[in-house]
Amino acid sequence: MRTSKTGQNHSITEDRIIRTNFHSHTTRCNHAIGSDEDYVKSAIKAGYQQLGISDHSPFPDHMGQVSGMRMHVTEFPDYLASSRGLKAQYADQLDIFIGLEAEYYPQYHSWLIAQKEQEQLDFLILGSHYDDPVEQNYFGGITTPDMVRRYVRHTISGLETGDFCALAHPELFMISYPRFDKHCQAACRELIRAAKALQIPLEYNLSGLYTQPWRRGPGYPTPGFWEMVAEEGAKAIIGLDAHDPARYDDTHVYDQAVSDLTRMGIPLVKSLVPCARKHKQAI
Ligand SMILES: [Zn+2]
Numbered sequence: 001m002r003t004s005k006t007g008q009n010h011s012i013t014e015d016r017i018i019r020t021n022f023h024s025h026t027t028r029c030n031h032a033i034g035s036d037e038d039y040v041k042s043a044i045k046a047g048y049q050q051l052g053i054s055d056h057s058p059f060p061d062h063m064g065q066v067s068g069m070r071m072h073v074t075e076f077p078d079y080l081a082s083s084r085g086l087k088a089q090y091a092d093q094l095d096i097f098i099g100l101e102a103e104y105y106p107q108y109h110s111w112l113i114a115q116k117e118q119e120q121l122d123f124l125i126l127g128s129h130y131d132d133p134v135e136q137n138y139f140g141g142i143t144t145p146d147m148v149r150r151y152v153r154h155t156i157s158g159l160e161t162g163d164f165c166a167l168a169h170p171e172l173f174m175i176s177y178p179r180f181d182k183h184c185q186a187a188c189r190e191l192i193r194a195a196k197a198l199q200i201p202l203e204y205n206l207s208g209l210y211t212q213p214w215r216r217g218p219g220y221p222t223p224g225f226w227e228m229v230a231e232e233g234a235k236a237i238i239g240l241d242a243h244d245p246a247r248y249d250d251t252h253v254y255d256q257a258v259s260d261l262t263r264m265g266i267p268l269v270k271s272l273v274p275c276a277r278k279h280k281q282a283i
């Protein structure tokens with residue numbers, strides 16, 4: 001129960017829930033479906049107020065290697081043109097922001113930031129799937145404590161650049177790691193504390209609530225991780241990680257997440273717009 005400004009007690013379910021999502025893909029990443037416009041239409045239909053488009057960032061082909069899980073650099077202009085077109089076309093129905101879900105690759109980080117500035121992107125979120133552009137070790141496939149520590153160290157380095165407004169699926173390694181054991185707990189405590197100190201929200205990723213055929217471990221959201229987030233007083237942001245426009249239709253999943261996080265006492269960040277503004281002023 002919460003107390004409103006008028007002094008009346010009411011539960012979260014009686015409030016009109018404001019829905020926002022800053023984690024939304026396009027087919028350019030090669031593992032999403034639906035047209036760019038379908039995502040926007042679905043978000044409007046479901047009553048979302050803010051949509052941040054954040055497909056997997058392009059990077060230069062590393063030693064000639066073309067990544068299979070992100071837009072190619074040659075598709076970036078079309079991604080921008082399409083997103084800008086939709087932003088203008090639907091301006092009276094939905095606030096659209098244009099960003100990217102990017103890796104932290106130290107050797108390409110200045111390239112990424114140059115793109116962000118040149119194209120006036122609104123925001124970046126960190127999706128720490130790999131720690132090098134060869135894409136040798138997918139963090140969703142790791143099963144050893146050493147690799148969990150490597151994931152956490154790398155991810156904290158990415159957050160410390162100050163260039164990311166949120167951390168996508170912080171428990172990505174739980175896709176394959178067998179259980180949230182003491183090694184995960186120690187590493188995640190460090191990650192959560194770093195995110196809190198840097199004031200970067202941790203994403204409560206709703207795509208993990210759906211059946212994922214590639215999942216071998218318990219997956220995410222991981223209850224033990226979120227108990228720790230609550231203990232540490234770090235903030236959360238809800239992300240659909242939509243690779244399918246139909247995810248917007250499932251408003252009960254979103255609303256349940258709001259209710260669960262509220263019950264756990266985890267403060268919720270609803271918008272990355274303040275972070276985007278701060279970054280723009282800093283340029
Ligand atoms: Zn993806």
Ligand SMILES: [Zn+2]
Nearest residue numbers: 023101127241
């Ligand atoms: Zn994503």
